[in-house]
Amino acid sequence: xxxxxxxxxxxxxxxxxxxxxxxxxxxxxxxxxxxxxxxxxxxxxxxxxxxxxxxxxxxxxxxxxxxxxxxxxxxxxxxxxxxxxxxxxxxxxxxxxxxxxxxxxxxxxxxxxxxxxxxxxxxxxxxxxxxxxxxxxxxxxxxxxxxxxxxxxxxxxxxxxxxxxxxxxxxxxxxxxxxxxxxxxxxxxxxxxxxxxxxxxxxxxxxxxxxxxxxxxxxxxxxxxxxxxxxxxxxxxxxxxxxxxxxxxxxxxxxxxxxxxxxxxxxxxxxxxxxxxxxxxxxxxxxxxxxxxxxxx
Amino acid sequence: xxxxxxxxxxxxxxxxxxxxxxxxxxxxxxxxxxxxxxxxxxxxxxxxxxxxxxxxxxxxxxxxxxxxxxxxxxxxxxxxxxxxxxxxxxxxxxxxxxxxxxxxxxxxxxxxxxxxxxxxxxxxxxxxxxxxxxxxxxxxxxxxxxxxxxxxxxxxxxxxxxxxxxxxxxxxxxxxxxxxxxxxxxxxxxxxxxxxxxxxxxxxxxxxxxxxxxxxxxxxxxxxxxxxxxxxxxxxxxxxxxxxxxxxxxxxxxxxxxxxxxxxxxxxxxxxxxxxxxxxxxxxxxxxxxxxxxxxx
Numbered sequence: 002x003x004x005x006x007x008x009x010x011x012x013x014x015x016x017x018x019x020x021x022x023x024x025x026x027x028x029x030x031x032x033x034x035x036x037x038x039x040x041x042x043x044x045x046x047x048x049x050x051x052x053x054x055x056x057x058x059x060x061x062x063x064x065x066x067x068x069x070x071x072x073x074x075x076x077x078x079x080x081x082x083x084x085x086x087x088x089x090x091x092x093x094x095x096x097x098x099x100x101x102x103x104x105x106x107x108x109x110x111x112x113x114x115x116x117x118x119x120x121x122x123x124x125x126x127x128x129x130x131x132x133x134x135x136x137x138x139x140x141x142x143x144x145x146x147x148x149x150x151x152x153x154x155x156x157x158x159x160x161x162x163x164x165x166x167x168x169x170x171x172x173x174x175x176x177x178x179x180x181x182x183x184x185x186x187x188x189x190x191x192x193x194x195x196x197x198x199x200x201x202x203x204x205x206x207x208x209x210x211x212x213x214x215x216x217x218x219x220x221x222x223x224x225x226x227x228x229x230x231x232x233x234x235x236x237x238x239x240x241x242x243x244x245x246x247x248x249x250x251x252x253x254x255x256x257x258x259x260x261x262x263x264x265x266x267x268x269x270x271x272x273x274x275x276x277x278x279x280x281x282x283x284x285x286x287x288x289x290x291x292x293x294x295x296x297x298x
Numbered sequence: 299x300x301x302x303x304x305x306x307x308x309x310x311x312x313x314x315x316x317x318x319x320x321x322x323x324x325x326x327x328x329x330x331x332x333x334x335x336x337x338x339x340x341x342x343x344x345x346x347x348x349x350x351x352x353x354x355x356x357x358x359x360x361x362x363x364x365x366x367x368x369x370x371x372x373x374x375x376x377x378x379x380x381x382x383x384x385x386x387x388x389x390x391x392x393x394x395x396x397x398x399x400x401x402x403x404x405x406x407x408x409x410x411x412x413x414x415x416x417x418x419x420x421x422x423x424x425x426x427x428x429x430x431x432x433x434x435x436x437x438x439x440x441x442x443x444x445x446x447x448x449x450x451x452x453x454x455x456x457x458x459x460x461x462x463x464x465x466x467x468x469x470x471x472x473x474x475x476x477x478x479x480x481x482x483x484x485x486x487x488x489x490x491x492x493x494x495x496x497x498x499x500x501x502x503x504x505x506x507x508x509x510x511x512x513x514x515x516x517x518x519x520x521x522x523x524x525x526x527x528x529x530x531x532x533x534x535x536x537x538x539x540x541x542x543x544x545x546x547x548x549x550x551x552x553x554x555x556x557x558x559x560x561x562x563x564x565x566x567x568x569x570x571x572x573x574x575x576x577x578x579x580x581x582x583x584x585x586x587x588x589x590x591x592x593x594x595x
Binding site: 006008009010012013015016017028029030032034035036037039041042043044045046047050051081082084085086087088089093094096097098100101104110111112113114115116117118126127129131133135137 | 314326329331333334339344381382385393394395397407408409414426428432
């Protein structure tokens with residue numbers, strides 16, 4: 002994130018409701034409406050930044066929906082519906098086809114939205130898409146990234162690095178499977194099952210190490226990760242482990258559970274929550290160096 | 299609207315929930331949540347299309363909020379909050395300043411959102427913004443554009459054409475007042491006061507004639523407008539009346555009331571609802587020719 006963007010987000014956070022401000026930092030807003038806890042998120046995607054120019058628009062539509070639903074999954078929320086903000090592109094019919102497929106797959110209705118055309122007067126620039134997803138929280142308190150307690154176990158629902166391998170396959174035009182990058186699957190059922198048990202939960206869209214550090218910062222603790230058990234995709238060369246744990250786009254859930262609590266879904270324990278030490282994140286007992294993941298902007 | 303965009307919107311509408319589909323066509327979605335009727339809208343704005351390149355970003359922020367709140371006003375809804383989708387631009391700090399001013403003015407909290415940077419690899423293109431507004435309906439049934447009945451009066455809350463004059467002042471660099479274009483004021487209080495009384499209501503963002511025809515089509519009636527009483531801004535040359543009633547961006551409310559019902563706010567009666575005849579819209583007893591307003595896309 003550039004300092005300009007950080008300043009802008011800080012300025013927006015100053016405008017936001019206390020408690021709602023976290024909705025501006027890769028997280029959902031939670032809002033009481035008529036006895037329900039509504040969970041709200043809005044994520045954008047830009048051609049050439051969040052997807053490869055020339056990628057199948059049906060896959061782009063799928064990913065736009067999936068990344069927003071992943072934010073709901075991290076709250077244990079049940080999706081209610083979505084609103085689409087769409088800049089017309091090269092193959093809108095194909096986008097609509099992919100969106101229809103994804104909405105049907107996840108059982109989520111399209112509620113509304115807006116479509117616009119870029120200006121004709123200057124270069125059309127990159128296509129920009131936005132999606133707002135609404136969900137209903139299924140338990141109280143709604144999980145957040147800020148509740149991890151010293152002594153808790155740190156868990157993850159699945160491997161990291163599969164999206165990276167998929168991206169590389171797509172970019173190189175190889176025949177290797179790129180599904181994990183093109184059509185991520187949000188952990189909605191897992192999120193709902195975990196929500197009543199976790200002390201903290203988030204999705205790891207920006208890379209395991211970066212998102213783990215964010216959880217540690219939000220919770221005021223240190224997360225000590227053990228590299229050995231971190232699940233990696235089959236076929237990942239061992240020298241690429243560091244890439245896999247910093248690349249992002251995997252949409253697994255990272256969560257913490259009190260000692261003795263077992264997760265009600267497939268998951269792997271990858272660390273322990275410690276009292277806040279010098280560093281918010283330890284990997285194999287040392288603060289990891291270099292970039293930890295994908296910084297937005 | 300191009301045929302491609304119309305086909306795309308038709309494809310999206312086929313994906314939408316029955317009853318929610320209208321949220322894709324310049325209207326809000328209405329959704330029951332926890333005993334409340336939630337009203338949802340998402341509108342986008344593109345540099346060079348919805349605002350002049352080089353315009354004060356604080357005014358752009360104001361307008362982005364105001365246009366979305368105007369959709370809520372047309373439902374008689376009380377704003378709950380908004381989510382922002384923001385592509386970083388030339389002066390983000392100034393945008394945040396204007397957004398803060400507008401949020402405070404309308405008493406609406408920022409709940410969350412996302413910021414992205416366009417690609418560096420190609421021309422940055424036009425800045426694209428999106429905003430999702432949530433509101434709480436204050437009466438049932440929630441007003442829509444589809445309830446106008448033969449015999450109803452057709453009313454409007456204020457003048458049309460002021461935004462056009464403001465735009466022209468801004469574009470020409472004259473000293474004339476451009477506030478109506480730069481900082482429109484959604485008719486939130488009027489919308490709430492009118493909601494229990496109206497048979498149909500909408501805001502007229504795209505031009506009086508075009509939006510009146512949309513209301514007529516949605517209601518299956520003919521709207522017969524009388525040009526004489528249509529309120530126009532002071533100083534409008536008489537030969538520009540046609541421009542004023544087709545230009546749009548005024549954000550007044552257009553509504554229908556049963557015979558004998560008087561509006562509880564300042565408003566002007568400009569016509570009568572008729573049984574559907576050959577044309578959905580009559581102006582001075584004839585179907586108006588030529589473009590009726592701003593067609594999206």
